[in-house]
Amino acid sequence: MTSRHDIDVADAFRTVMRGVASTVTVVTATDSDRRHGMTVTAFSSLSMEPPSLLVCVNKQTLLHDVLGSSNSFCVNVLGDHHAEMSTAFAGAVPPLDRFKMDGWATTPEGMPYLADGLANLFCRKAAVLPYGTHTIFVGEVTQVRTGTDLRADGPLVFRDTRYCRCEPLDTVAV
Numbered sequence: 639m640t641s642r643h644d645i646d647v648a649d650a651f652r653t654v655m656r657g658v659a660s661t662v663t664v665v666t667a668t669d670s671d672r673r674h675g676m677t678v679t680a681f682s683s684l685s686m687e688p689p690s691l692l693v694c695v696n697k698q699t700l701l702h703d704v705l706g707s708s709n710s711f712c713v714n715v716l717g718d719h720h721a722e723m724s725t726a727f728a729g730a731v732p733p734l735d736r737f738k739m740d741g742w743a744t745t746p747e748g749m750p751y752l753a754d755g756l757a758n759l760f761c762r763k764a765a766v767l768p769y770g771t772h773t774i775f776v777g778e779v780t781q782v783r784t785g786t787d788l789r790a791d792g793p794l795v796f797r798d799t800r801y802c803r804c805e806p807l808d809t810v811a812v
Contacts, residue, residue, distance in 0.1 A: 659797040659804075662720070664727045665693050666750045667704045667711040673750055675736055676701040677728040679796050680772070681713060689779040691759060694772045700733060705763070705775055713759040713777070714752040716794040721801045723752070724794060751783070756793055758783040 660679035667674060678701075680694035691713060695702045705711055716724055727736055743753040751758040761777025768774075795802040 656798050659795050659802065662716045662724050662794040662796050664714045664716060664723065664752060665701060665711055666714060667701065667708045668748050669704055669707040672704050674701050674704045674733055675727050675750060677724045684776060690764060690776060691761065691779060692774050692776050694774050696772050702773060708763065710749060710762050711777060712749050712751045713761065714755040715757040717756045718792045718794050718803045720794050753785060755785050756791055
């Protein structure tokens with residue numbers, strides 16, 4: 639049974655999370671007979687020793703199914719010029735047509751990656767943690783590929799249902 643308090647918390651949580659800016663990625667995976675990719679903003683570094691990250695994927699998605707039967711995946715970090723790519727992999731383009739877009743390459747092992755992405759983080763699936771509507775996939779980073787100058791090119795950012803650019807604040811010294 640859901641109480642009014644639970645609904646208020648869920649609505650407030652959704653509002654707060656929409657205000658939090660997230661770097662946009664496309665997570666790709668392949669298993670014995672399928673390859674798939676999906677836009678993911680629920681991505682974070684996890685540990686430096688070993689280098690690892692996590693991605694959170696809804697259990698109802700095809701990516702979840704492919705990740706479940708794969709031993710590896712790739713996190714493709716999108717640049718601020720990749721808004722169309724992000725929209726396509728968020729569902730605007732059918733799954734079988736997504737990799738026909740310009741910029742995709744494949745490793746000798748068959749893993750698709752965005753060759754002109756800001757970075758590609760190739761991972762070995764190290765742990766799987768189901769929680770609520772999602773599963774947390776922990777990846778141990780086995781290879782890093784940077785396609786551009788990460789300091790010069792900005793990441794694609796998503797905040798409040800819109801794509802944004804990340805601009806430095808010149809007035810703040812760090």
